[in-house]
Amino acid sequence: MSWTLPQLAELTGAEARGGAGLVVHRPVDFDADDPAGIAFCERRRHLDRSAGVGAVIVPPDLPAGDRPHLVAAHPRLAFNRILEQYHRPPSLPPGRHPTAVVDDSADIDPSVRIGPFVVVEPGARIAAGVQLFAFCYVGAGCVVGEDTVVHPRVTLYREVRVGRRCIIHAGAVLGADGFGFLPVAGKYRKVPQVGTVVVADDVEIGAGTTIDRATVGVTSVGAGTKIDNLVHVGHNVHLGEDCVVAGQAGIGGSARIGDRVRLAGRAGVIDHVRIADDVSVGAGGIAFADLREPGTYWGQPARPFAQAGRINALLPRLADLLQRVRRLERRGP
Amino acid sequence: MSWTLPQLAELTGAEARGGAGLVVHRPVDFDADDPAGIAFCERRRHLDRSAGVGAVIVPPDLPAGDRPHLVAAHPRLAFNRILEQYHRPPSLPPGRHPTAVVDDSADIDPSVRIGPFVVVEPGARIAAGVQLFAFCYVGAGCVVGEDTVVHPRVTLYREVRVGRRCIIHAGAVLGADGFGFLPVAGKYRKVPQVGTVVVADDVEIGAGTTIDRATVGVTSVGAGTKIDNLVHVGHNVHLGEDCVVAGQAGIGGSARIGDRVRLAGRAGVIDHVRIADDVSVGAGGIAFADLREPGTYWGQPARPFAQAGRINALLPRLADLLQRVRRLERRGP
């Protein structure tokens, strides 16, 4: 792939400065050593370290001097346009690999691409443009929407429904039994999990993530929500739209998560807890009780961010505080 | 599936009230909108929100008026009977899928059902009634007990032994090498892991969970213990009977966990720590030292629950406390 700077300006809606004769071959990090690379720099300190790069994308208020550059209102977005054009999306050859085991009763659009060792069980419905990479397992009665990409080794237990334009990464498991047991005479008796999982459109699900089927009804993931790797979503959870759930986060059974909620890495939500729209929980924070107001929370238990920050600032002063109280006590009555 | 209310009363040992002519088709959540559904309500506030449901199961002290309902001493248990009858357990067709690769030296009961792309290595022994779903890997010398269900894509490294009536969910890995290394001259030298994993009867293991083989001897999981998704069990751990280990919990190498221990979501136990019978560790709590008394613990490090709760209640008052000490100091001697 190769672009001139004016071509990149046109592609990204940016303004090109300098760089006559420069040919750009690839998007790179600002600190790369690549004269054919283009990077974006939103801050002076990044620009200062970008000398090894052929061209940079900067915002209007960050002058880049006479080196080849693009000026863009949103450098990151301009860079993303280049990434989108540079990217070769993973793609299977058309048709079905001869090793795939596809039940005759499955309803599969002719445009669906199926890799080696894929298993599709009876009654599954797979819409146009879907790609099922090697080793995918699509259980009985599953539904997969248009243009969804299912990377190698994804497991959809029976009756799971996945929307359109979703991306599911390797090793993800949707629809395993929710973790439900009844204590009876000192033993645990299994609560059969007869519900399922429903994933809306434009959802991305990370590698190794598990989303359990509901006891009854559905575990649901709203449209546009993005879930990272090794996340656990319990049974009967309702996760809203346009949420971001980062790596190793966990959501306990029957929790209700609003829209545009952000759970940072390893954040957690306890069973049955409700999280309002537009809440963020910082890394490692665990919501033990409902979070009813939009805003940022942090800690175990999750507290409003400012409060959690104050506590953290004060904790190292505990020893001093104790000393001071001792001194006061020694003063006598 | 369909039941009359008297039929459900007989099935569950409950008493039917009203509902002549009502036909129930399925168990549902109390807040479902389903006139052919039956739900259970243990509290008034759930009953108040259950108007959309055809029938409810209530305890004797929660009057449900003249709507169709069952009165049961344990509504949840009665509901479970219905779930058990409604549930179609996952089931493979009899025999072996022709794509399965099964070593001739494996000892496999004729009643075992084997799905597509299953691999069974030399010397494995698989007992009557076992189901091995697609992509399961049963290593050399493994033993799987009667009626155990192994969902798609489970990996049993060689010589792992699994008991009877176990359920193992997709992506679980039993018997990978324990994490053992010796520092020698600034490098890490692998400690060969020559032990194995032994899982007793009636154990359930969640999706993506990993249970490592022992360095020498065994990593063991006691009868009746239930383990959720994405749990890590280190090498040489001994996990007792009838324990409950929730999602993303972790147990460090050589830890000894008693019977009836409950680890909530993402609870942790450090290497070599011993946990007494009947201990519960709350969500996110990490036991850094032995917990010798039954009871509930919480926090990092895990403390007795009442203590941990007091600390949490007091932390937001730290700033005020500091202010008050300052005021006292200003009083002068």
Place this chain on the structure above:
Amino acid sequence: MSWTLPQLAELTGAEARGGAGLVVHRPVDFDADDPAGIAFCERRRHLDRSAGVGAVIVPPDLPAGDRPHLVAAHPRLAFNRILEQYHRPPSLPPGRHPTAVVDDSADIDPSVRIGPFVVVEPGARIAAGVQLFAFCYVGAGCVVGEDTVVHPRVTLYREVRVGRRCIIHAGAVLGADGFGFLPVAGKYRKVPQVGTVVVADDVEIGAGTTIDRATVGVTSVGAGTKIDNLVHVGHNVHLGEDCVVAGQAGIGGSARIGDRVRLAGRAGVIDHVRIADDVSVGAGGIAFADLREPGTYWGQPARPFAQAGRINALLPRLADLLQRVRRLERRGP
């Protein structure tokens, strides 16, 4: 396998005492009941509990009386020599299993062993001595170095490079898309992940661990680093050499981790944070800011270990502290 005590002394460089006629068959734990077993005991309390074992390995300063034993400068290292000889490394038969799907354009050394249902995509290069166990997926353009062992069901997305003598455990996923999204008009737009993952020599990667590909450039793991199960390594992370990363640890995107860093179980590093060489983070600790000095840190946020320990010791005294301040206030001015 069987050894006499003098044979074991020669194997381990230790000195044999007693045990004429004793035949040792296997390495065991010190508390095993196995007269043909040998264990190591570094402490008196272990030796006291080792009566059931045929022979023990002790350091020079721990006298073992007249029972059969070896005296070794480093008992653990001596024991490891025995483990190494006792261990049968997992091994595939030579050649390719007939069910494997290997693209003709892949460059595969004749000595490579390939198990059932392995998929190798176009352009992959697999060096001498590599073993790919059942269900492994080697994406297009991947490179796997000499003598690397890839356990069942490992996923290498395209272009991932793995060094020599690595061990990758079941279910690990290398090269899934990094978790990158741009908020545009209230929705999240995917940032294409066009980089890759590079793993150096002598790295071990645990079961279920995920290492994401870089947005641009590489996510890298340094030589000799050992990673446990269910660890998440975000995109563009640089993890140094000879690090130890224990189970369920997590490293956020673009974090830079030095050499010889130790992350204990479920330790975490936030996006973009830098960790100096020779830092240790205790179990559950999360580094929210750069850790620039070698040493041990703990807590959320991670603090120097001594400070974190002091805070933990003082927290249970908070209630008492509050009482004492109240008493002081009551004294009057």
